[in-house]
Amino acid sequence: MDNYINLIKLSVGSESVETLIDWQESRAAKTSDGLPRHVTRMWPKREAEILRGGSIYWVIKGTIQCRQRILRLDEVIGSDGIRRCAIVLDPEVHRTQAALKRPFQGWRYLKPEDAPPDLPHSREADDALPDDLNRALAEIGVL
Template identity: 80%
Template sequence: MDKHINLIKLSVGTDDVENLIDWQRLPQAQTADGLPRHVTRMWPKREAEILNGGSIYWVIKGVIQCRQRVLRLDQVIGQDGIRRCAIVLDPELHRTNQALRRPFQGWRYLKPEDSPADLPATRDAEDPLPADLSAALAEIGVL
């Protein structure tokens, strides 16, 4: 299998996975072709590895809760004339096993072996745990 790398990013102001989905459906969070995107200041140096099967893992309320496959990186020039990177995402979110993460700025690389596994599809229909309970269980290693 070819080498890939993932990204990890805080979803600031997001309460749960459904809230992230709702945000990504807004026109300002989408590309011209209707795909969700996240615009960031820094362009990943490991672009080829990200585009070789990488995903972005979303940290919501201090816990990794889901991921999306990265489809491409688009250049975006802001009104201030500064070049930025739009991380264009597959609209399908995959819920993952939950893992605690301390706050950090921007995004970070996440090795595949350090990335939480996807939850089985049968668990997608379950009601999610409250964020504080989920974080507490992840902290003691139950999730």
């Protein structure tokens, strides 16, 4: 049995995996050590399990399309004085098989057995499919 847990999160505003990567490469999305991060209001209660090998799975346009390893969770205090959680990510983005996901707020835990598998390395350089085709193939379980 796996001893880690993943997170799943909507990538609001991302049109594709490429636009997610572009945003993360901007200075605003990086920690002082140059690693990408995502700041969220809630601190995961299952922090220890996440840090044992968990990833964040990104939902883009209603479909899980990629993941990134979570390296650490940093405390961030906003200008409003509220404590937040910066999820610090490995910059390497792993494309996954497409899996449909309905909208939700915040992040959720995702068990390893429920996570879509990574695409084989031979397919990582494939051109991205149009969103409607990607979604249709995910609906019938082809991807």
